[in-house]
Amino acid sequence: MAYVFSPSDLVQVAPEIFILSMACVILIVDLFLDDRRRYVTHLLCQVTLLGAAVLTYMLGFGETTMAFSGAYIHDAFGDVLKIAMYVVTAAVFLYSRDYLKDRNLLKGEYFVLGLFGLLGMMIMVSAANLLVIYLGIELLALSLYALVAFDRDNKTAAEAAMKYFVLGAIASGMLLYGMSMIYGTTGTLSSTEIAARLVDLGSDDLVPIFGLVFIMVGIGFKLGVVPFHMWVPDIYQGAPTSVTLYIGSIPKIAGFALVMRLLVDTLPGLVVDWQAMLIILAVLSMAIGNIVAIAQTNIKRMLAYSTISHMGFLLLGVLSGTTEGYSSAMFYTLVYSMMALGSFGILLLMSRSGFDAEMLDDMKGLNRRSPWFAGMMLIMMFSMAGVPPMAGFYAKLSVLAAVVDIGLVWLAIVAVLFSVIGAFYYLRVIKLMYFDEPVDDSPLGGSADVRFVLSLNGLAVLGLGIFPAGLMGLCLQVLS
C-alpha cells in the first residue's frame, strides 16, 4: 500500500476547513462578549456560512474528483446539497435568535454546536468511505445530543436528550456492525471498491446482505422511519423549539445524502435487497406517521409524526433505483427542509418570553392576529399535505411518478391513500387559524429581519410549486 498524502487535497475540503476554523474562532470570540453583545456571535456565524457558500460555489460544479486516498468525493451532487444546507442553517440561526434571547439561552455554544453539526453533515454529504461516513454521523449526533439538552434546567429536554443519546448509541452500534460485515467480506472501506467487489461476489453471498440489514437499521434510525421512529416525537417535543427547528430541517438533507452514499454508491450490487427493505420502511412510515399524527394535540409532536410520513415518501424516490427517482427524492428533501423550516419558524415567531407556542390550540385565530403569517402557515400546511400549486405537491407527484415508472403501481396508490388521510391534520391547523376565535389577541412579535426571511421562506415554497422546473432540472443534472 502506498502511503500518500498530497497537500493539494486540502484545497478540495476548503469549505469544511473554513467552517471548522471559524467555529473555533467563534468559540474563542464568544468568551469575550457579554450578553448584550451576543448578536456579534450570530453575525459571525452568518458570515461563516456565507463564506463557506462562496468557497463551495467557487470550487464546485466541476468534474467529480476524489481526495484523501478515496475517502472524500467532490461532485456537483454534494455541492448542491451543501449550499442548500448553508442556506437552511443560516435561516435556522436567524429564526432561533430572538427565541433563545427571550429564554436566556442565547449562548455562543448554541451556534458553535450548530456549526459543528453542519460540519458533520458536510462530511457525510461528500464521504466515499465507510469510516468517514460513520465519523460524519457521529459528529452530527454528538452535536445534536448536546443541543437537545441545551436548556439544562428543563426536565423534559433532559429526558429527551437522554433518550436520544441511548437510542442513538444503539443505532450507531448497529450501523457499525453492519459496516464491519461489509468490510469483512470485501476487505476494503472505500465505496467504489466495495461496489466493484460486491459485483464480483454475486448476489448469493449472505454476509453482505446480513451487513445490509444492520446498516438499514442504522439508516432507519437516523432518518426516523418506522419501526425505528420512537425517538422522533419525544425529541421534537422535548427539545427547545429552536433546536427542534434545527433537527427537523438540516439533518433531513444529510440523511438523504447518507442513503445515497451508503446504498446507491456503496451497495448498488444489493439493490434488489435494499429495495425490498425500503418498501417495508416506506409503507410503515407513511401509515403510522399519518394516522398517529391525527391524534396529537401538541403541534410539535404532530409535526414530528408528519416528518416520519415525509421520510417514508422520500424513501419511495430512493427505492425506485432510477436517476429520475433519486432526483425526485432530492427535490423532495430540499422542499421538505424548507417546509419544516417555515412551519417551525412560525412557531418560534408566535412564542415570546414565558410562552411557547406548542399546542394546536395556540394556532387558534392566527388570522386575526397576523393575516400575513397565517397565510404563510397556510402555504406550509397545504404544501405538506400536497395541495397544488405548492412545492410539496410537485415533490409528491415526481416521487410517485418514479415509483409508477418501475411498475409498483400499488405502492403509489398506498402512498396517495395515506397522504389523503394525512391531509386531515394539516387542514385542521388551517381551520384553527381561520375559523376559530383566538385565545389571546396580542399581535405577533418578531424583529423585521426574521419576518422578512420567514416571508421569503413561505413565498419560496409557493414559488417552487409554480416553477419547479429549475430546481428539478438541477437535481436531475447533478445526479446523471
Next chain:
Amino acid sequence: MTFELFIFYVFATVTVASAVVVISSRNPVYSALALVLTFFSCSGIWMLAEAEFLAIVLVLVYVGAVMVLFLFVVMMLDINIAVLSQGFMSYLPVGVGVALAVVAEMALLVGSKYFGADIIPPPERHVAEYNNTAELGNVLYTVHMYAFEIASVILLVAIIAAIVLTLRKRPLTRYQSPEKQVAVRREDRIRVINMKAETEE
C-alpha cells in the same frame, strides 16, 4: 499443537471465562476487576496477531485509565444492586429469546463457510524487523488522514458539549479570585485607628 496455538487457547479461555464473570458477578467491583482480566488476555491475543501497538494501547488506555475511573465510580457511588436487578426474572424469557435468535443467525453466517481460511486466506507472517506501530502511524497520517482529523473534531465537540452541560456559575459558591488577592493593598486589610490611651482615672 504448536506452542503458539497453545498460548492462543490459554488466552482465549481466560478471555471468555473472565467475560462470563463480568456479567454474572453480583458485586460490581468483582465485575470491574474481571473486565480488567478480560482486557489483559485480549491484548495477549492481539500480541499473537502481531498487532503490538493495539495490545499496548488496550492495556494503557482501558486498563490504565478507563477501568480505574470505572472502579472509582463503582466504589464512590453506593449502587443498590437489589433495586437494579428488580424485574430481572420477568425480562429474562424475552432477553433469552432475543439472544438465542441473534446467536442462531450469527452462527449461520459468521462461521467457516463465509469467513473460513479458504475464503479469506490468513495473512503472511511478517519478518522480524516488522514494526506494527510504525505501519499504523504511516497509514494514520497518510491514507486515513481525513478520518483522523475528523476524529479529533469529534473529541473537540465532546469537550464543548461536556462543558456546556455541566459548567454552572453559582453565585453562592465560594472561590478564590487570584486577581483580587494580588491587587490587595494594605489599607484594604487593616485599619489603623488612633486611639487615646486609656488611663485609669
